[in-house]
Amino acid sequence: MKTFKRILLILFVILAVAVYFNFPKLNFISGYAAKNMASTVFLTERGAQSVELNDNDVPLINLADVETDGESASASVFGLMERKAVCHEGLGCTLINENYDPNFEIPVPVRAEPKSDLFFPYGDKEAKDTVFTHIDYDRLQKAIDWAFSDNEEKKTRTVLVAYKNHIVGEKYLEGFTKDTPILGWSMTKSVLATLYGILEYQGKIDLDQAVLLDGWEKDERKNITLNHLLRMQSGLAWEEDYTSISDVTRMLFMDADMTKAQGEKEAIAAPTEIWNYSSGTSNLLSGILRKRFKTHQEYINFPYEALIDKIGMSSMLIETDMKGNFVGSSYAWATTRDWAKFGLLYLNKGNWNGEQLFDSSWVDYVSTPTLHSDGTYGGHFWLNANGKYPDVPRDLYSANGYQGQRVFIIPSKDLVVVRTGLAEEPDFDINLFLKNILASFQ
Known part of the structure; x- marks a missing residue:
């Protein structure tokens, strides 16, 4: 019994030391998780589950529990050090702290309408079908495909x-x-x-x-x-x-x-x-x-x-x-x-x-x-x-x-x-x- 108690004491001390030295990191962990979740869902309209399983699947960051309503996200680690990010149209999402003033207004950028009637790159119209005789397109496609092969490791998206x-x-x-x-x-x-x-x-x-x-x-x-x-x-x-x-x-x-x-x-x-x-x-x-x-x-x-x-x-x-x-x-x-x-x-x-x-x-x-x-x-x-x-x-x-x-x-x-x-x-x-x-x- 004494040996068991000593082992428990040692484990408790190790845990206490680990918490002491890593507790400040929780601010970073929950902050990253909340900000990344809020921005990705708000700006790309990707689902929260996809973000959690991929974008936030980073060592330590994946310890955070994150909740989002599509316009904000909150995260914490084992219920500790909760952080929140809030989103605004035209400005994206911002990780806030205790000094956040919701009444502080940031101007929204005035944007120009895209010239969609022009071909890429000068507009958003689909590019013209131009074929260059000195490009081996099959070989080029294989080079691009290589970037997506073994994608559990390479993790290429585009x-x-x-x-x-x-x-x-x-x-x-x-x-x-x-x-x-x-x-x-x-x-x-x-x-x-x-x-x-x-x-x-x-x-x-x-x-x-x-x-x-x-x-x-x-x-x-x-x-x-x-x-x-x-x-x-x-x-x-x-x-x-x-x-x-x-x-x-x-x-x-x-x-x-x-x-x-x-x-x-x-x-x-x-x-x-x-x-x-x-x-x-x-x-x-x-x-x-x-x-x-x-x-x-x-x-x-x-x-x-x-x-x-x-x-x-x-x-x-x-x-x-x-x-x-x-x-x-x-x-x-x-x-x-x-x-x-x-x-x-x-x-x-x-x-x-x-x-x-x-x-x-x-x-x-x-x-x-x-x-x-x-x-x-x-x-x-x-x-x-x-x-x-x-x-x-x-x-x-x-x-x-x-x-x-x-x-x-x-x-x-x-x-x-x-x-x-x-x-x-x-x-x-x-x-x-x-x-x-x-x-x-x-």
Whole structure:
């Protein structure tokens, strides 16, 4: 009996220690589960059961119990640390905290009507049946099919291949169609950066001008420029760790105003001395963008007026935080075809059906390697300059998001490839995927 009691005591102590060290994580777990459920059901009209069995089937996140009514979702872990996300038309869903004021109104973006009478990519009309003689379409289809094979591991949802502004290959997992919005996660960063390219082309910003947030003028942070932020080389402290309560998880799942976290960090190096990937930096840029407009409505309208609706990405929506700031690090949704339009805008060097949205030199800017990134990062885009994908041209650059969301742009091949899903490397072999696609072009 004494031995049994000792075993129980040891087990109790182990459990108590586990709870003590992991209890703070419940905020993150239930917050992620509630936000992901609310947004996916509200914006894609997919069923809650599908979201629970797939999107929220992530280690630790799958411990949460989630309930949704289609316009909000609540989650808790064993009844502890309940979190809620609420949804609003035109703005998506927001994870709220104890400071949430339901009477605080965020302006709804004014959207332009899509030009549905034009062919893809300039409208939503079905693409013309164009056949390129140098494409082996059977081989291309096999390359696309490969992405969906062994899908318990690869977890691919959608693939689209566009060549010279034409869709030459496309496939969707059952339950997904060309009209299903997909969360881009950190692909949102590339969308945010593009807004700065547009402002630069309009002569409204200078990337080399110091940012000078309140308090920065007193220390070495006074030298940080927009260029440093866009290249993730500001020298500001930041911990991008999604497995613990870190800077990024506190920001995404606890902060009411996500634009502040990075700006409040100390400098641990001078600008350009280090490269440090930071979602906080992207949301800081979202906050800096907001300050450029006289009204909140102008800020909310800008991404849609200047970029999103301008190129017919009518499905795209960027969600906001509790204070009405765009979550530029993580929360843009769009159909696979609209994500492809974004890539094609870059393939066409900023020119969209005869209208120049950003200078062609902006493409060179975002695709030029940033110092200390080992050739993997440019200006809020990822690069292949170091040959990470050995069987793919070095000029490839891409918008990358969590779980393998990708918009690949390969200028030398006139190609844009979009792949979305729930798994990334090593479970999904990007190099082999792209190698197979490229092999179909003679």
